[in-house]
Amino acid sequence: MTLVDNVFNRLEPIRGLSESRLRELASLCRPEKFAIGSDPLRSTSPSGQFFYLIAGELSTLLSDGSRRVMVGGCDMANWPIGYQTVLPVSSKAITEVEILKVDFDLLDIMMTWDELASAATTKPVSEKAADWSTMTGAFNAQALTSGCLARLPPAHIHELLARFERIKTKKGQVIIRDGEIGDSYYLIESGRCEVSKSLGGAQIVLAQLRAGDGFGEEALVAEVPRNATITMKTDGVVLRLTKPDFIELLRAPLLHAIEFDEAALKVARGEALWLDIRYAAEFAQDGLPGALNIPLNEIRSAFNLLDKDKEYIVYCHSGRRSSAAAFLLAQYGLKAVWLNGGLVASLKPL
16 A cells, blocks of 8 residues: 555545645655654654654643543544644654654645646546646646745636646757747646757757746746747657736746845845846956856756855846846745846946
């Protein structure tokens, strides 16, 4: 029996998830064993998590001084510990116990998307009527918790699913081409893509993309031609969103501007960092003091080098390139805003 069949299908409110979502959640959670006499709640820091007693007997001390004994597998244990009352002050394992921890925010996001995805599938599944509730590739846990979809207002989810077009792709198929006018945003449901650009007559690979990754946003945010080519490395499926729908449903809630005076104050207070996304030669000419310099065409490869606990104020000369970079950073889960109007609007001498 798998963890899904043996455990998840009886836990509340987890068991309400779709089968594919249950299996994804199971891949992210593993029961932990605790010895007799230990306090599982104290040693595992319950903040922001649901705790389930999967096996064994556990004595809990409540805030009113009373004790309650729970047995793994009983009806009470199908709910998180303390769910229907309050989280116990402490606990003691009467026997060896197994505890399953589930992040509350992750579960809440999964349940929200699952229910709205089910509602969006209003007719029999066919080539033109996708069953969104099964698409845990495009809408996987990482995408829903740290990508652009994580900041999508819940009210937009149903509308977003209704406007996505699902397209089957073949290995070697070019989805967007360097220099073209951008008219759509793409999200990978399955398969892998390669981001490349022609430099000095050679095709240089800039990044690899997989299920849950999006692309094509730079041209839509900055209103410039495509600056790279995206080619399928395997057969797969991509979801396409037209430019007007992208601007309404994704760009607006994700992209935020800041004025120079406010930005400079935040940097001076140590609350944010300047990030210059111009070419190195431009940065050397008039980069702001203390700024990091990562050119826009290198920003994807620098995601892992940036600190998710820091806020970045992204700037360029006019604000065009920096708005695209800020969207990319926010889509990846980093805290980023763009300098409204760029250095020109700040009245900084150039």
